[in-house]
Amino acid sequence: MTRSFVTPEGVDLRLELASAGNRAAAFILDGVLIVVTLIAATFLVMLLLAATRGRAEILLILWLLGSFVLRNGWFTLFELGGRGATPGKRIIGLRVVARDGARLTGGAVVARNAMREIEVFLPLSFLGYQSAQGAVDGFITLFALAWSGIFLFFPLFNRDRLRVGDLIAGTWVVRNEKRGLGDDLAAGIGRQRRIFSDAALDLYGIYELQALEDVLRGRKEDAVAAVAAAIRTKAGLADDGDDYGFLQDYYAALCVRLERGLLVGRRRADKYASA
16 A cells, blocks of 8 residues: 655655545545534524525525535645645545645646545435435436445545546545654764774765664664674674674764765765765
């Protein structure tokens, strides 16, 4: 369920797609909020009609128009915001993003939510209207429920859990994870006990520095021992029995070395790049 999401700056964010259950839960929450808002608006309209002695037909027309505008505007306006999520999605921890890594556009948001009207609300509204008129029969009921069911369960039958609206708009619904920044390893090491020559530090570049940081954060003894042995062998350094301390000192020294190189315009991507 993890997909590559490359931003315009070239950063791969590795996003986790929302599950069908999470999407359904977010939709139900939004539906409940819409119904509550609609009920409150209905009472307000009823009070206005009572005060002006309006007819019940006006209330029905206003209710139908209001429900149409609310259920479409709710999803569209919230997803056009900076969070890219409705209140239901925010509660569950989801958001909408463009699959091509670009900024989520208004056209994409409108397209994905306009399809929801065709997928769900239109057939169910038609069924409700026919029921109110007493003109509904078994075929109409079966057709409306089958139509909505096909679209509702469509995300279960594709690997990216996409609605038809997502396919048309080019969007994903993803988990909106908040991750804290890790501590600065070099700042937390303190004073170095070991001094390394320029030749020993020139063996590695930025790529190896990042790999070394992963090893230090992981604190796996076998990985620490293997990496420390490899660096000592390549640099011709003696083994003092403190693998983790050795890697900490080497990491801090390599950070300083690479940062000093950047100040004078030199960037060493990895050990295969020329110094």
